[in-house]
Amino acid sequence: MSAASSPNNVPPDPAPQVLKRIAAPAPVAAVPRGDPCIGGLVPYSSVDWPGTLACVVFISGCPWRCSYCHNPHLQLRNGHYDWKAVLEFLAGRQGLLDAVVFSGGEPLSEPRLPQMVRAIRALGFRVALHTAGIYPSRLRDLLPLLDWVGFDVKSDAAGHDALTGRPNTYAAAQACLQALLASGVGFECRTTWSPRWLTEPALLDLARDLARRGVRHYAVQNHRAAPGSAPSAILSATALAELETLFPHFAYR
Numbered sequence: 001m002s003a004a005s006s007p008n009n010v011p012p013d014p015a016p017q018v019l020k021r022i023a024a025p026a027p028v029a030a031v032p033r034g035d036p037c038i039g040g041l042v043p044y045s046s047v048d049w050p051g052t053l054a055c056v057v058f059i060s061g062c063p064w065r066c067s068y069c070h071n072p073h074l075q076l077r078n079g080h081y082d083w084k085a086v087l088e089f090l091a092g093r094q095g096l097l098d099a100v101v102f103s104g105g106e107p108l109s110e111p112r113l114p115q116m117v118r119a120i121r122a123l124g125f126r127v128a129l130h131t132a133g134i135y136p137s138r139l140r141d142l143l144p145l146l147d148w149v150g151f152d153v154k155s156d157a158a159g160h161d162a163l164t165g166r167p168n169t170y171a172a173a174q175a176c177l178q179a180l181l182a183s184g185v186g187f188e189c190r191t192t193w194s195p196r197w198l199t200e201p202a203l204l205d206l207a208r209d210l211a212r213r214g215v216r217h218y219a220v221q222n223h224r225a226a227p228g229s230a231p232s233a234i235l236s237a238t239a240l241a242e243l244e245t246l247f248p249h250f251a252y253r
């Protein structure tokens with residue numbers, strides 16, 4: 001998942017003296033039996049749902065094995081945070097945070113996610129989801145409860161399985177995109193790009209197809225070997241100029 005925040009690099013609490021009542025929960029040795037698998041928590045972030053101050057809850061578990069995955073420790077379903085403690089923490093942030101973003105791993109791998117989203121909404125927060133498009137049916141069921149989705153467009157049909165490390169992944173991703181387009185829920189498509197897995201002409205073809213189908217928000221994120229490191233390649237000025245004309249909202253990160 002291409003979350004902007006990383007559960008490996010949690011920023012300090014912004015105002016602990018004001019928020020004495022409930023500190024951000026710490027990882028626990030073992031979560032209660034039957035609890036969801038939460039592998040990380042970023043108490044506040046303004047980059048995971050652009051323009052919204054959100055807490056990011058990272059779900060552990062992902063069936064894909066993308067070659068560039070920055071959170072491989074979130075691929076296995078191991079929970080490290082007590083969901084009840086997370087809810088208590090969020091209850092203490094009402095009025096201070098706008099939203100909760102579920103990221104991962106792949107958050108739709110968590111079968112309890114709909115109940116989690118309902119519990120968050122009951123506290124008055126808006127809810128966003130980051131997804132790679134692995135579970136179309138689960139996404140369709142959850143969309144009515146979501147306010148925004150960050151959708152990873154991994155690659156074109158030819159390169160999808162090679163990048164995700166699993167067979168037959170393109171059809172699921174396409175079904176998820178179709179569900180998003182039909183839902184009316186706000187969303188951004190984003191592609192983590194390197195010419196190692198997608199040539200620049202192939203990226204432009206992919207972008208043209210997204211624009212033709214009605215995607216309005218698109219971002220290309222340079223692949224970086226590690227967060228904060230130099231990009232492995234830079235898009236040409238010609239490619240950037242075309243991408244900017246294809247979408248009403250385009251970002252190059």
Ligand code: SF4
Pocket residue numbers: 001002062063064065066068069070071072074075104105106132
């Ligand atoms: S979809 Fe890929 S990048 Fe995202 S968590 Fe799974 S393996 Fe990692």
